Amino acid sequence: MTGLSCGLRLAEAGIKATIFDKGRSIGGRMATRVSPEGFEFDHGAQYFKAKDDDFQRVVEEVRCADAVSNWGDGSGDQHLVGTPRMNSFPAKLGEGLSVRQGINITQIYRDEDSWSVHTDDDVFDAENVVITIPAPQIPALIGMGHPLSERLSAVKMTPCITLMAAFSGGQSADRRDIGLSDEDLVWIANNSSKPGRTASDCWVAQASPLWSEARIDLPVKETGKEMLSMLCSKIGFDPLDVKYVEVHRWKYANVSEPLGEPLLKDLTNSLFLGGDWCLAPRVEAAWLSGRAIALAIINKGCPEV
Numbered sequence: 001m002t003g004l005s006c007g008l009r010l011a012e013a014g015i016k017a018t019i020f021d022k023g024r025s026i027g028g029r030m031a032t033r034v035s036p037e038g039f040e041f042d043h044g045a046q047y048f049k050a051k052d053d054d055f056q057r058v059v060e061e062v063r064c065a066d067a068v069s070n071w072g073d074g075s076g077d078q079h080l081v082g083t084p085r086m087n088s089f090p091a092k093l094g095e096g097l098s099v100r101q102g103i104n105i106t107q108i109y110r111d112e113d114s115w116s117v118h119t120d121d122d123v124f125d126a127e128n129v130v131i132t133i134p135a136p137q138i139p140a141l142i143g144m145g146h147p148l149s150e151r152l153s154a155v156k157m158t159p160c161i162t163l164m165a166a167f168s169g170g171q172s173a174d175r176r177d178i179g180l181s182d183e184d185l186v187w188i189a190n191n192s193s194k195p196g197r198t199a200s201d202c203w204v205a206q207a208s209p210l211w212s213e214a215r216i217d218l219p220v221k222e223t224g225k226e227m228l229s230m231l232c233s234k235i236g237f238d239p240l241d242v243k244y245v246e247v248h249r250w251k252y253a254n255v256s257e258p259l260g261e262p263l264l265k266d267l268t269n270s271l272f273l274g275g276d277w278c279l280a281p282r283v284e285a286a287w288l289s290g291r292a293i294a295l296a297i298i299n300k301g302c303p304e305v
């Protein structure tokens with residue numbers, strides 16, 4: 001979302017940018033997993049809010065194209081979700097931008113007057129570079145000794161182990177349990193109750209940072225079994241009715257200690273770092289960081305990113 005926000009604002013100003021993403025599909029942590037059997041799970045961000053005027057405007061445009069809807073819970077609160085999948089929202093935003101999926105960036109360094117961006121197979125030159133990956137992963141790209149790496153060390157991100165489970169038995173209730181903060185599971189939702197979903201009985205459960213931290217390196221089969229049992233006892237299902245189970249380990253899921261400013265930039269004013277980790281563990285924070293970086297680039301009047 002940070003990269004897309006930045007790319008879109010730059011495009012509005014007529015500045016061309018190429019976005020490289022190692023993921024197979026667009027969206028980063030606004031992710032949807034589709035099983036071979038057709039079960040679907042939003043296994044990253046569950047819903048998002050748009051309070052900022054500019055973000056609201058963009059969301060409204062995407063809503064008109066049916067790629068965002070409100071997952072209303074009767075309270076009148078905003079619970080926006082991509083439709084028919086969470087990653088439909090970033091996919092819509094990425095239309096018209098130059099986004100290259102499946103490209104893993106391995107190293108970025110300053111080479112005289114430009115930047116060398118190394119991927120697994122290639123090297124690209126750039127006048128300006130924007131990095132929007134989770135903060136703890138950035139020093140590996142720019143070097144542990146880079147002055148910005150020290151600033152990044154103040155940012156803390158927590159893991160989240162996520163269970164995806166599909167059941168038989170027609171359990172299509174609109175259920176989401178928010179704020180189970182004292183428990184090992186901090187979120188449970190029937191993904192199928194979100195608007196536009198066709199697959200039924202697809203549930204998502206997220207473990208607490210503490211629980212996840214203790215198990216992040218354990219085999220997923222083990223954690224999956226434990227989480228399935230916790231989920232079933234919460235929602236009153238029989239684990240034997242499960243038709244599909246999968247676990248995703250988000251090592252850097254949510255920022256617990258953000259930077260407190262929307263971006264970082266280096267002394268050459270041509271390397272910019274951003275992400276949700278700058279401000280808050282939310283989609284909108286990612287959007288705001290990306291826009292702030294774009295404005296910093298636009299304001300220096302550069303021709304190409």
Ligand SMILES: Cc1cc2nc3c(=O)[nH]c(=O)nc-3n(C[C@H](O)[C@H](O)[C@H](O)COP(=O)(O)OP(=O)(O)OC[C@H]3O[C@@H](n4cnc5c(N)ncnc54)[C@H](O)[C@@H]3O)c2cc1C
Binds near residue numbers: 001021022132162
């Ligand atoms: C389990 C979970 C639940 C959440 N729930 C909510 C919620 O309910 N509401 C909410 O608002 N927010 C939620 N969030 C947070 C929200 O998803 C994030 O704030 C937001 O999506 C972050 O966007 P981003 O662009 O900053 O980072 P990311 O989405 O992480 O994007 C970073 C991108 O960089 C790519 N990348 C990483 N390394 C490389 C590399 N070396 N080379 C190339 N590409 C690379 C990744 O593939 C990814 O696409 C949740 C997150 C998780 C994980």
